[in-house]
Amino acid sequence: MARVGAAIVLLAVIAAVIGPWVMPYDPAAQQLALRLDGPSPAHWFGLDELGRDIFARVLAGARISLLVGLVVVGVSSTIGVALGSIAGYFGGRVDEAISRLIDILLAFPGLLLAIALVAVLGPSLTNVVLALSLIGWVGYARLVRGQVLRARELEFVQAARALGATTPRVLVRHVIPSTLPAVTVQATLGMGAAILAEAALSFLGLGVQPPTPSWGTMLSYGRGHLLDAPHLTIFPGIAIALLVLGFNFLGDGLRDRLDPATQGGRT
Numbered sequence: 142m143a144r145v146g147a148a149i150v151l152l153a154v155i156a157a158v159i160g161p162w163v164m165p166y167d168p169a170a171q172q173l174a175l176r177l178d179g180p181s182p183a184h185w186f187g188l189d190e191l192g193r194d195i196f197a198r199v200l201a202g203a204r205i206s207l208l209v210g211l212v213v214v215g216v217s218s219t220i221g222v223a224l225g226s227i228a229g230y231f232g233g234r235v236d237e238a239i240s241r242l243i244d245i246l247l248a249f250p251g252l253l254l255a256i257a258l259v260a261v262l263g264p265s266l267t268n269v270v271l272a273l274s275l276i277g278w279v280g281y282a283r284l285v286r287g288q289v290l291r292a293r294e295l296e297f298v299q300a301a302r303a304l305g306a307t308t309p310r311v312l313v314r315h316v317i318p319s320t321l322p323a324v325t326v327q328a329t330l331g332m333g334a335a336i337l338a339e340a341a342l343s344f345l346g347l348g349v350q351p352p353t354p355s356w357g358t359m360l361s362y363g364r365g366h367l368l369d370a371p372h373l374t375i376f377p378g379i380a381i382a383l384l385v386l387g388f389n390f391l392g393d394g395l396r397d398r399l400d401p402a403t404q405g406g407r408t
Contacts, residue, residue, distance in 0.1 A: 143394020149387030157207050160200030168193060168201040168354050177370040187372040190362060195372065198354040199380050205355050206336045206384065209270055213335040214328045216274040221281020222324060226317055228282070229289025230308075239282065246279045252338060259347040269348045273338055277331065284327055288320040295319075322399035326392055333388035340381050356381050 161168070166184075172192035180187045186195035228239040246254070258272035292298060293316060301311050342348035343357025351358065356377040363373025 142390045143397070146387045146390025146392075146394060149383055150391055153203055153384050153387065154207065156200050157203035160203070161197070164194075164197045164200060166194035166197045168197040169352050170194070177366065177373075179370070179372055186376040187370070189359070189373055190366065190370075195359070195376055198359060199356070199376055201354040202356045202359065202377065203380065203384070205266070205349055205353065206339060206381075209266070209273070209339040210332040210335040210388075212270050213273045213277055213339075214331045216270075217277030217331065218281050218324060218328050220274070220278035221283075222285050222317060222320065224278070225282035225285025226289050226312055226320070229286040230293055230312060230316060236286070240286070243279050243283055246276060247283075251276045252341060255338060255342060256345065256347060259342060264347045264350060266349050266353070269339055269342050272342075273335055277335065280331070281324060281327060284323055285317075285320050288323055289316055292316050292319045326396045326399060329388055329392035329395055333385040333392070336388070337381065337385050 170193060172188060174192070175184075175188050176190055176192040178184065178188045178192075184194050184196065186199060189195055189198070224239050228236040254276045255269075255272045258275065259268050262268040262271065298311060298315050301315050306314075339348055340355070340357035340360070343355040344361045345357075346361065348357055349355035359377040360374050360381075363370070363377070366373050
């Protein structure tokens with residue numbers, strides 16, 4: 142399943158990078174005379190309510206989804222690793238303050254917090270990324286804190302301290318690298334979650350604004366034509382499901398490969 146997930150993700154990346162360049166149709170080009178036409182040899186996924194090629198828009202929307210996922214995961218993991226490492230390594234009041242902040246944020250549904258933040262900041266791609274990053278670091282911080290609590294008592298960390306290594310050096314060279322396998326798995330799964338959250342916000346009108354193609358926006362426009370033109374929602378929905386499933390499969394495979402406990406059980 143990990144190979145299946147990796148193949149799906151790789152195919153999506155290739156389609157997002159080269160797809161819009163090789164497509165014969167502009168995602169924004171309108172053919173009003175053919176609006177709502179179903180799939181055909183000329184238009185594989187059919188046309189939407191404005192006569193735009195859905196296949197071209199799905200490929201263009203893949204760029205948005207992957208871009209949001211990469212930026213959100215990059216920012217969230219950086220903040221989460223930094224705060225989680227500080228909390229786990231120093232403990233005491235620092236750990237207490239960061240842990241209480243994490244508990245407060247975890248008490249609220251993440252998507253509702255994102256909706257509230259985007260509603261305050263205004264609907265745009267930049268604000269979606271900012272909102273998802275501000276709530277996404279919590280999971281990484283909690284994970285890294287637990288890893289650091291275990292790693293700081295290991296012998297090689299104690300030896301580095303005894304040899305006079307400074308605290309930043311111990312954290313950067315010894316403690317944080319020991320958390321990277323778990324963070325990598327979390328980041329892979331977080332890509333799927335970020336893509337799904339962006340689609341949900343765009344579906345509600347709080348994300349990417351027209352005419353920029355977005356899978357969530359395409360679903361929102363297509364819900365009014367579920368009976369007479371279901372292809373408007375079927376193909377963007379399949380794209381979201383496949384890409385999120387691919388990242389989940391890949392994350393599960395990485396977890397099985399990088400988790401020492403799992404490897405020991407197989408052995």
